[in-house]
Amino acid sequence: MAQIGTDIIFAKKVLEAGKPVAIPTETVYGLAANALDEKAVSRVFEVKNRPSFDPLIVHLSNKGKLDELCSHVPDNFYRLYEAFCPGPLTFIMPKSKKVPGLVTAGNPTVGLRFPDHRLTLDLLGSLDFPLAAPSANPFGYVSPTSAQHVEKQLGGKIDYILDGGPCKVGLESTIIDLSTDSMAILRLGGLSLEEIESVVGKVHRVKTSTSNPKAPGMLSSHYSPGKKIVFGDMEDNYRIFKGQKLGSITFFRTVNCIPAEHQWVLSPGGDLREAASKLFKSLRETDDTDLDVILAERFPDEGLGRAINDRLMRASAK
Ligand code: TXA
Ligand code: MG
Secondary structure: OOEEEOOHHHHHHHHHOOOOEEEOOOOOOEEEEEOOOHHHHHHHHHHHOOOOOOOOEEEOOOHHHHHHHEOOOOHHHHHHHHHHOOOOEEEEEEEOOOOOHHHHOOOOEEEEEOOOOHHHHHHHHHOOOOEEOOEOOOOOOOOOOOHHHHHHHHOOOOOEEEOOOOOOOOOOOEEEEOOOOOOEEEEOOOOOHHHHHHHHOOOEEOOOOOOOOOOOOOOOOOOOOOOEEEEOOHHHHHHHHEOEOEEEEEOOOOOOOOOHHHEEEOOOOOOHHHHHHHHHHHHHHHHOOOOOEEEEOOOOOOOHHHHHHHHHHHHHOO
């Protein structure tokens, strides 16, 4: 079983031995390995059961050694970095030769991110290599937002989980592709479209589909818990599914007709940030019930509400 603790020196030793360690970030927990060591990285794919066509994000503590990993750094990187990093934003940029092909799944680009978590920043600062880290969940399942979530699913397969408490943001990073002339958002996440556009102007959103995902991990059936999730108009769906054991996920309201203990109200005060931070925990909790169907309502299509809707839609695509 994995040990859980806050020992950065031990985490460093495990990583230096070429083994994966789960690390906290402000978004979700990651399963980290030395990004420059193909063997260490291949263990991450194994533990997660992740297909090798799905590239990993490389985590750094600051932009100091960026030139070693990227062959070209566009101006918009610096604007966004100054405004939001460390923070929940991943940059796709042209890769250098130093980044192993396994990390980028053969792509000529690399995803880079500067996570905002004290323990992980200290760990990164103590290492002389960057960390490749996908979310620390089995492939296709909901991302973990606590050390206990990681323990439950991957605890038997890894040595150490660095426990940084519950994740503040609770949604994966927003991914922006800066590798072409037209900037594009490949994944909505913990940094809103509005915040990004306030710094670099209009960016477009790439619609992903199962048949043609631009970011290969953005399959439409990602983030699925075990339960059947039905996403959309609560009243319409209630009429369709009544008679079955129902639960609900809502923003701030409660639903008549569904027992209080089967309702997940993500932010009674109507705060999208709070709702985002609770979403994945709630989806996991639905798995520990005997409910048949979870009805999830559509959140406001603004700020983090867009990313919440994106995850709920994927969770409902089975
Ligand atoms: O918040 C996060 O981003 C978390 C924490 C641990 O940092 N990480 C995370 O990793 O969500 P993962 O592997 O679960 O999702 C990363 C996504 C995948 O959809 C992958 O396809 C995409 O990033 N990605 C990584 N490198 C890419 C590249 N070079 N080009 C296009 N997409 C890339
Ligand atoms: Mg993931």
